Amino acid sequence: MKGLVRGVVTVAGLLALWHLAYVMNGRRSYLLPSPEQTARTAIERFDTLVHHALVTYGEILLGLGLGTALGVASALALVSWAPVRRWLLPVLVVSQAVPVFALAPLLVLWLGYGLASKVAMATLIIYFPVASAFLDGLRRTDPLWLEQARVMNAGRWAMLRYVRLPAALPALASGMRVATAVAPIGAVVGEWVGSSAGLGYLMLHANARMQIDLMFAALAALAVFAVVLYRAVDAGMRALVPWQRESDV
Numbered sequence: 001m002k003g004l005v006r007g008v009v010t011v012a013g014l015l016a017l018w019h020l021a022y023v024m025n026g027r028r029s030y031l032l033p034s035p036e037q038t039a040r041t042a043i044e045r046f047d048t049l050v051h052h053a054l055v056t057y058g059e060i061l062l063g064l065g066l067g068t069a070l071g072v073a074s075a076l077a078l079v080s081w082a083p084v085r086r087w088l089l090p091v092l093v094v095s096q097a098v099p100v101f102a103l104a105p106l107l108v109l110w111l112g113y114g115l116a117s118k119v120a121m122a123t124l125i126i127y128f129p130v131a132s133a134f135l136d137g138l139r140r141t142d143p144l145w146l147e148q149a150r151v152m153n154a155g156r157w158a159m160l161r162y163v164r165l166p167a168a169l170p171a172l173a174s175g176m177r178v179a180t181a182v183a184p185i186g187a188v189v190g191e192w193v194g195s196s197a198g199l200g201y202l203m204l205h206a207n208a209r210m211q212i213d214l215m216f217a218a219l220a221a222l223a224v225f226a227v228v229l230y231r232a233v234d235a236g237m238r239a240l241v242p243w244q245r246e247s248d249v
Helices: 002-024 035-045 046-080 082-095 100-111 115-139 144-151 154-192 198-206 212-240
Strands: none
Touching: 002 035, 035 046, 035 144, 035 212, 046 115, 046 198, 046 212, 082 115, 100 115, 100 154, 100 198, 115 154, 144 154, 154 198, 154 212, 198 212
């Protein structure tokens, strides 16, 4: 109940700030539409918003799933096999030196204007936070736990399954939260570079036609989904690591 109240108060505060910015801007809707105008446009263009939103939401969810799976698999491979770690870890680090946004035109060129290039873009953005956080958790397992497992004659895979994996789950949860927060970026940027549907496509074309209220309605639809997705993943991660206590400090 307290969380619901906080959410309502936060939304009301953001809307109040939005309206204040609109008033201070001289009520010039071509620069910043009011919340009321944006809501009215969202209702009038509801079918259009739903059509494009479903495309973007699908891209985000697919990218999140693929990026998480690849990140977890990479972290497990890096920590399990030294030869893989020696070859793959430098590649993983160097790959982040290239801005992911710079790859968007290439992905559209190689994979086309459809779903594949947007999912690939989202996967690339999500992959590194998951892989790096999970790998860090696996490599920072308490040495005393590992020593105790060795004393009990635990094999390599038993140690990974029963000691290192549970110990690394909180780090994976942190990586997943970061990945979820940035997940919409890849899909939207991919749509900006080249697409025929999606909220990014809708915002780009609405901006070109000075339909600023429609652009803000699309942005609001994206923001709401991002918050809901983050809350869902956060709840799932809490259920996955119920022994991890959180501090308010």
